[in-house]
Amino acid sequence: xTSANKRIVxxxxxxxxxxxxxxxxxxxGMFKLxxxxxxxxxxxxxxxxxxxxxxxxxxxxxxxQNLYLASRICGICSATHNGNYAQAVEFAAxxxxxxxxxxxxxLIWELDRIHSHILWLGVAFxxxxxxxxxxxxxxxxxxxxxMLENISGNRIHHDMNTIGGVRRNIxxxxxxxxxxxxxxxxxRVAFYRDVAIHEKTFWNRVDGVGMLEAPxxxxxxAVGPTGRGSGLKVDVRFNDPTQAYIPMMDTGDFxxxxxxxxxxxxRAVVRVIETIEAINMSRWLLNNMPDGPIRxxxxxxxxxxxxxxxxxxxxxxxxxxLVTNGTNKPDRWKVRxxxxxxxTSMAHCLRGDYLAxxxxxxxxxxxxxxxxxxxxxxxxxxxxxxxxxxDNLRIENNMWHKEHPRRE
Amino acid sequence: MQTxxxxxxxxxxxxLAVFVFPGILFITFLALLWQWVDRKAHARFQNRFGPLHxxxxxxxxxxMDFLKLLxxxxxxxxxxxxxxxxxxxxxxxxxxxxxxxxxxxxxMDPGTSGVQGIxxxxxxxxxxxxxxxxxxVTIVLAGYFSSNxxxxxxxxxxxxxxxxxxxPLILALVTPALLTGSLRLSIITHELSKLSPAYxxxxxxxxxxxxxxxxxxxxRIPFDVSHAEVEIxxxxxxxxxxxxxxxxxxxEDIMLVFGAGMVTALFLGGPLLLEFxxxxxxxxxxxxxxxxxxxxxxxxxxxxxxxxxLVIIVLSDxxxxxxxxxxxxxxxxxxxxxxxxxxxxxxxxxxALTYIFPILGVV
Amino acid sequence: xxxxxxxxxxxxxxxxSKQATVRYPFVKAGINVPEGLRARWDYKxxxxxxxxxxxxxVCPAEAIEMTKCRPEDFQTKTGxxxxxxxxxxxxxxxxxxxxxRGVLTLTDSFEMAFLSRDxxxxx
Numbered sequence: 062x063t064s065a066n067k068r069i070v071x072x073x074x075x076x077x078x079x080x081x082x083x084x085x086x087x088x089x090g091m092f093k094l095x096x097x098x099x100x101x102x103x104x105x106x107x108x109x110x111x112x113x114x115x116x117x118x119x120x121x122x123x124x125x126q127n128l129y130l131a132s133r134i135c136g137i138c139s140a141t142h143n144g145n146y147a148q149a150v151e152f153a154a155x156x157x158x159x160x161x162x163x164x165x166x167x168l169i170w171e172l173d174r175i176h177s178h179i180l181w182l183g184v185a186f187x188x189x190x191x192x193x194x195x196x197x198x199x200x201x202x203x204x205x206x207x208m209l210e211n212i213s214g215n216r217i218h219h220d221m222n223t224i225g226g227v228r229r230n231i232x233x234x235x236x237x238x239x240x241x242x243x244x245x246x247x248x249r250v251a252f253y254r255d256v257a258i259h260e261k262t263f264w265n266r267v268d269g270v271g272m273l274e275a276p277x278x279x280x281x282x283a284v285g286p287t288g289r290g291s292g293l294k295v296d297v298r299f300n301d302p303t304q305a306y307i308p309m310m311d312t313g314d315f316x317x318x319x320x321x322x323x324x325x326x327x328r329a330v331v332r333v334i335e336t337i338e339a340i341n342m343s344r345w346l347l348n349n350m351p352d353g354p355i356r357x358x359x360x361x362x363x364x365x366x367x368x369x370x371x372x373x374x375x376x377x378x379x380x381x382x383l384v385t386n387g388t389n390k391p392d393r394w395k396v397r398x399x400x401x402x403x404x405t406s407m408a409h410c411l412r413g414d415y416l417a418x419x420x421x422x423x424x425x426x427x428x429x430x431x432x433x434x435x436x437x438x439x440x441x442x443x444x445x446x447x448x449x450x451x452d453n454l455r456i457e458n459n460m461w462h463k464e465h466p467r468r469e
Numbered sequence: 470m471q472t473x474x475x476x477x478x479x480x481x482x483x484x485l486a487v488f489v490f491p492g493i494l495f496i497t498f499l500a501l502l503w504q505w506v507d508r509k510a511h512a513r514f515q516n517r518f519g520p521l522h523x524x525x526x527x528x529x530x531x532x533m534d535f536l537k538l539l540x541x542x543x544x545x546x547x548x549x550x551x552x553x554x555x556x557x558x559x560x561x562x563x564x565x566x567x568x569x570x571x572x573x574x575x576x577m578d579p580g581t582s583g584v585q586g587i588x589x590x591x592x593x594x595x596x597x598x599x600x601x602x603x604x605x606v607t608i609v610l611a612g613y614f615s616s617n618x619x620x621x622x623x624x625x626x627x628x629x630x631x632x633x634x635x636x637p638l639i640l641a642l643v644t645p646a647l648l649t650g651s652l653r654l655s656i657i658t659h660e661l662s663k664l665s666p667a668y669x670x671x672x673x674x675x676x677x678x679x680x681x682x683x684x685x686x687x688x689r690i691p692f693d694v695s696h697a698e699v700e701i702x703x704x705x706x707x708x709x710x711x712x713x714x715x716x717x718x719x720x721e722d723i724m725l726v727f728g729a730g731m732v733t734a735l736f737l738g739g740p741l742l743l744e745f746x747x748x749x750x751x752x753x754x755x756x757x758x759x760x761x762x763x764x765x766x767x768x769x770x771x772x773x774x775x776x777x778x779l780v781i782i783v784l785s786d787x788x789x790x791x792x793x794x795x796x797x798x799x800x801x802x803x804x805x806x807x808x809x810x811x812x813x814x815x816x817x818x819x820x821a822l823t824y825i826f827p828i829l830g831v832v
Numbered sequence: 833x834x835x836x837x838x839x840x841x842x843x844x845x846x847x848x849s850k851q852a853t854v855r856y857p858f859v860k861a862g863i864n865v866p867e868g869l870r871a872r873w874d875y876k877x878x879x880x881x882x883x884x885x886x887x888x889x890v891c892p893a894e895a896i897e898m899t900k901c902r903p904e905d906f907q908t909k910t911g912x913x914x915x916x917x918x919x920x921x922x923x924x925x926x927x928x929x930x931x932x933r934g935v936l937t938l939t940d941s942f943e944m945a946f947l948s949r950d951x952x953x954x955x
Contacts, residue, residue, distance in 0.1 A: 077618050084702055098625075099796065126892035129924045190690055190793025193839065196515040200852045207864070214870035214938075220924050228929065229868070256838050262691050262792040264834040416622065417795045420700055467544075516846040517853045790837050 072098035081110055085420040088430040096416050104411035106404060112434040119394045124150050124224055132218050135432045137180060139218050140173035141374040147222040148303060149370035149383040154363045161353045162226035164346050167305035169221050171343045176205040177375035178336045181427050182253060185329060188420040189266040194257045201249040204242050211235055226356030236347055247340050254333045267326040271410040271422035274323055281406040284399050285377025287426045290328035292321040297373040305346060315342060325425040361389040374399055376427050398432035486587055491574040493566060500722035501531040503781050510785035535715050543711030548616040557611040558716035565723040568600045572730035573655050573739050575769045583659030584740055584769060594652045598639055605631035612705030623704020626796045627695035633803035634685035640811035641678040644818055645735045658739035671821055674814045676736045678807060683728045684787055691791035692799055729777040737776050740769035869940040870923050873916040873954055880933040883910035887927035887936065895920035896927060918944055918952040
């Protein structure tokens with residue numbers, strides 16, 4: 062009655078867009094997933110929606126004004142862009158800043174790292190549906206935000222740096238408050254490291270998901286916790302230290318956090334342990350801060366020079382490339398954000414996994430598209446696209462809506 | 470032979486019962502109240518306030534959400550089938566209201582023993598399971614009628630989820646029916662209250678299975694996969710807006726009332742509380758007093774609401790503690806863990822009834 | 833290592849403790865405003881201003897505009913005084929730092945939302 066050969070039913074291929082606007086994404090990015098049933102077969106990854114022509118605006122501003130522009134490239138990693146740009150200009154001017162300024166600048170960098178990693182943890186919890194831990198981790202992040210507000214006057218966009226040092230000093234009362242806050246923060250982050258990420262429903266979602274093997278990570282040049290979660294030894298603080306990282310690495314008390322798991326769980330564990338390590342580093346910086354002036358006068362006209370300033374942002378290695386020409390405005394300024402290296406590995410991670418894993422894989426590299434978008438490539442000869450100016454777009458839109466009235 | 474006046478009064482009383490108490494209006498009131506309890510408990514576990522400003526401690530917030538949704542714009546996508554798309558919320562609301570009318574809140578029929586709901590007949594447990602399966606089919610069709618990719622994915626997931634968890638649900642309900650020998654909800658409640666306390670040991674595992682399956686049937690975290698907000702943007706509900714979405718939310722809340730009511734009626738002893746105390750003052754005189762006078766109406770309602778609220782808090786705790794599972798993991802949990810547990814439970818109940826209880830002398 | 837319901841003890845602790853969220857704006861207590869907070873721009877000491885226009889030049893957001901002194905203002909040496917457009921201001925504080933006479937300051941009044949753009953000019 063039944064035929065001898067079995068019929069294998071393949072579900073049809075559907076393209077599900079995790080499109081420019083989606084509740085899974087914090088920033089716009091286009092991910093076209095070709096899905097067969099629940100399994101992702103192919104993924105097309107496209108960014109460039111957040112391009113704001115920062116480098117062009119930077120060419121018309123003085124170096125001092127560019128500090129604030131750099132700080133506002135991204136909200137989460139704003140201290141890193143600020144400090145890295147100040148570092149770049151000081152390298153170009155070949156100016157030495159006082160020791161206390163180096164320590165304060167590094168302290169702000171480490172506090173920024175703590176707040177960014179806890180933010181990522183909360184977002185990762187939310188992407189898997191673990192809303193309770195999302196609320197709890199963002200409640201504990203308030204401890205760091207209060208510390209940052211105390212020191213710098215603002216929760217994000219700290220603007221602590223200036224060319225030649227830092228702008229605000231840390232008083233002894235603030236230092237005592239911060240040390241007390243660190244004790245409380247350390248026990249809270251230890252709770253996340255030991256208890257919250259080992260909750261079975263959460264661990265099932267991140268264990269073995271989004272595998273990025275070490276050879277692939279090396280080939281796509283992954284940086285930051287994405288690379289360290291696959292076993293690559295990339296960390297600018299240890300490989301090429303600047304500012305106060307030099308005396309810190311000389312003590313030998315701190316070590317690079319690596320994990321050889323390669324999946325999303327590995328990256329999560331790396332970030333949580335890095336947070337605790339950053340708390341230890343901040344304590345060391347506070348306790349060993351030398352006295353002295355906090356800024357040094359640097360003349361506004363910077364000598365012609367070409368420098369590359371690197372720094373370990375929470376997401377990876379951040380590069381500011383600066384060409385100065387003797388005036389007080391930069392000649393060319395290029396920002397290479399760490400997410401630029403990491404997002405090519407996303408397409409590789411997405412293939413072969415389930416549709417339900419797509420949000421957590423996208424969030425696992427800690428994407429910051431605002432930092433990354435520098436250029437949008439538009440092919441004028443492409444037949445599938447039309448280039449329309451903004452005014453024409455409005456007219457076309459209104460005409461279309463008049464021809465297709467909304468039905469009730 | 471009744472006079473026409475008697476018949477009119479009886480008709481009016483029944484209409485009042487169906488529409489006001491304990492019918493549609495009361496069930497809607499309970500649905501909004503339990504949504505408030507759920508949101509407050511969820512917030513308290515997470516160390517925050519929950520709804521706070523509308524009414525006393527935010528108790529009017531679910532009502533305000535419902536009214537707000539009624540006033541929003543109601544869009545139908547062009548590719549969707551208009552009639553079926555508009556019919557889905559109505560069908561869901563009707564199914565959930567009819568299911569909730571079986572709950573034994575107050576005694577509508579003092580002639581028969583036990584607390585009857587508005588609707589009650591022999592074999593109504595099977596009818597209720599049939600209604601919940603119809604609900605599952607409606608939800609699956611709702612996603613397809615939206616003709617949206619996210620709705621399609623949501624429907625496929627919902628189908629798998631609801632069908633997998635219907636089996637443990639039904640198997641867990643067999644135990645109370647077995648112990649009391651009836652398939653009528655009110656008779657089960659009545660007979661269970663007369664059994665000796667040793668039978669509680671037999672009811673623990675079915676209770677746990679039923680609560681977990683209820684969480685899955687209501688599509689709450691950790692079984693939230695069919696409307697996972699970050700993946701498929703509300704799944705099968707994605708195209709509904711305005712009045713239709715308000716009705717769907719209300720239908721889901723009424724299913725919460727119904728589920729909690731079933732747990733109360735079948736496992737927690739229904740609207741009887743003080744009658745369990747073995748002193749004759751309570752178990753005989755008080756029971757007779759409340760069963761026959763108007764005091765009984767208030768007493769039964771309050772006890773029922775109190776027990777349902779406890780069940781809602783347990784469900785809220787489950788919602789708060791867990792993350793969201795993938796559909797593959799949910800189906801694996803259902804078939805590899807819940808179904809064998811339910812079957813083993815049935816075997817254990819039979820062994821206990823046939824061999825162990827006669828040895829222990831339990832009647 | 834991975835068990836179900838691992839954070840349940842933490843949740844039971846949360847039930848007994850005070851809530852972490854504050855009830856701003858209905859109740860203004862509980863938000864701790866630190867003393868160095870950078871918020872609304874203020875032309876604090878008009879008597880020391882000379883109208884040198886340094887603040888207008890260093891502002892990265894072009895938020896400060898030098899206008900002619902009104903009759904009720906202190907008349908500066910050049911006849912100009914700065915006003916700040918709050919909708920462009922990024923509250924960086926560079927004007928405060930660059931002013932050679934310490935005329936400007938950033939106060940800690942952080943409620944800066946208004947209903948019309950004209951209300952957002954600080955004189």
